[in-house]
Amino acid sequence: MPQALYTETESFDFDMAAIYGQSWLMAGMECELPKAGSYISMMVGKWPVVITRDKEGTIRAFHNSCRHRGSMVCQPGHGTAPKLVCPYHRWTYDLDGSLFAAGRMEDDFDKSAHGLKPIAIACFGGAIFICLADNPPPIDDFREKFSAYAAPANFENLKLAHVDKLVEHANWKLVMENARECYHCATGHPELAKTFPVGMSKHFDAHEDARAEAFCAAMDANGFPHEPVEGHWWQVARFALNEGCTSMSEDGKPLIKKPLITANGGDIGSLRWAIDPHLFAHATSDYVFMFSCMPVSATETHVFSKWYVHKDAVEGVDYDIDALISLWAVTNSQDKELAENNHKGVNSPGYTPGPYSADAEMLARRFTDWYCDVSRVYIDTHGK
Numbered sequence: 508m509p510q511a512l513y514t515e516t517e518s519f520d521f522d523m524a525a526i527y528g529q530s531w532l533m534a535g536m537e538c539e540l541p542k543a544g545s546y547i548s549m550m551v552g553k554w555p556v557v558i559t560r561d562k563e564g565t566i567r568a569f570h571n572s573c574r575h576r577g578s579m580v581c582q583p584g585h586g587t588a589p590k591l592v593c594p595y596h597r598w599t600y601d602l603d604g605s606l607f608a609a610g611r612m613e614d615d616f617d618k619s620a621h622g623l624k625p626i627a628i629a630c631f632g633g634a635i636f637i638c639l640a641d642n643p644p645p646i647d648d649f650r651e652k653f654s655a656y657a658a659p660a661n662f663e664n665l666k667l668a669h670v671d672k673l674v675e676h677a678n679w680k681l682v683m684e685n686a687r688e689c690y691h692c693a694t695g696h697p698e699l700a701k702t703f704p705v706g707m708s709k710h711f712d713a714h715e716d717a718r719a720e721a722f723c724a725a726m727d728a729n730g731f732p733h734e735p736v737e738g739h740w741w742q743v744a745r746f747a748l749n750e751g752c753t754s755m756s757e758d759g760k761p762l763i764k765k766p767l768i769t770a771n772g773g774d775i776g777s778l779r780w781a782i783d784p785h786l787f788a789h790a791t792s793d794y795v796f797m798f799s800c801m802p803v804s805a806t807e808t809h810v811f812s813k814w815y816v817h818k819d820a821v822e823g824v825d826y827d828i829d830a831l832i833s834l835w836a837v838t839n840s841q842d843k844e845l846a847e848n849n850h851k852g853v854n855s856p857g858y859t860p861g862p863y864s865a866d867a868e869m870l871a872r873r874f875t876d877w878y879c880d881v882s883r884v885y886i887d888t889h890g891k
């Protein structure tokens with residue numbers, strides 16, 4: 508895409524309003540809110556958001572901005588609290604967002620008009636999706652497909668094992684274009700390439716074709732949906748890992764003794780789902796990995812990674828945390844270097860966008876096409 512779309516503050520401001528402010532985003536898994544009072548406080552770009560589980564068990568999302576003078580009510584991270592108390596003047600909110608107490612306010616102060624502002628939320632397949640738009644895009648197709656594809660893994664049975672934040676000095680669209688193609692993987696990710704089919708494309712040979720066919724037959728026999736399906740802003744598919752590999756790990760062997768799925772000896776490939784603008788995730792038979800890209804400025808992006816395992820798996824007994832995170836930590840740091848290097852080169856007065864490979868960068872192309880579509884619609888409806 509043109510240089511200014513990667514480098515200009517004006518473009519970043521547009522992206523926040525037109526893209527991150529209008530799209531469904533995956534916030535995490537329901538297991539991250541195990542009981543009433545659990546909350547997740549997170550940033551969507553520069554915007555603070557809090558997600559709570561209320562006393563009835565309902566998961567809700569709010570702008571994390573106090574209705575008094577706007578302080579962030581909860582600091583980023585996970586927590587549990589019977590009520591949400593703003594650290595500034597102690598206005599206190601119930602878990603359903605309503606204002607419970609505001610000391611020293613006048614008698615005629617209307618508490619009912621000062622609850623936290625809600626954000627659209629949808630929970631299905633064990634996952635949590637939020638959208639900051641007043642009129643979120645349709646989600647029913649994705650809800651149906653994701654729920655069906657995720658069902659065998661029973662994501663309700665997960666627990667969050669680890670979270671990581673990586674600061675990348677690159678525009679978020681470069682981070683995402685990189686995350687959407689594996690043209691760079693064979694050389695850029697030698698560790699990932701051991702288990703992930705980095706050459707997955709129309710250039711499969713006969714042996715690989717036969718293996719893919721056998722994988723599809725095994726998934727059909729187990730009742731696991733696997734055909735690639737997609738909508739305007741999402742994709743879901745289950746695909747075979749490299750021969751002999753049952754997990755995305757450094758040697759292809761499972762990382763967790765207590766698996767999520769035992770069908771087909773754990774040889775169930777990876778369930779991959781991707782959401783534009785910010786996410787890809789992989790679920791193998793033993794763990795789930797989620798990658799979420801959040802822009803901070805035109806030149807800085809935060810990548811949040813989460814690893815989930817079976818809720819009964821015990822750290823130090825059933826898995827080792829360093830071994831669990833190793834492959835994606837290495838892969839993410841390689842991608843950080845690639846994206847930062849890409850950004851430096853895009854800054855050059857000699858930068859002119861070149862063509863994508865139709866075979867190897869199909870999904871990067873799909874991402875930029877989606878970005879242009881959504882931008883056009885926003886400009887048409889908002890006149891800017």
Ligand code: FES
Pocket residue numbers: 573574575576577578593594595596597598
């Ligand atoms: Fe929250 Fe004053 S800003 S109580």
Ligand code: FE
Pocket residue numbers: 685686691692695696838842
């Ligand atoms: Fe990569």
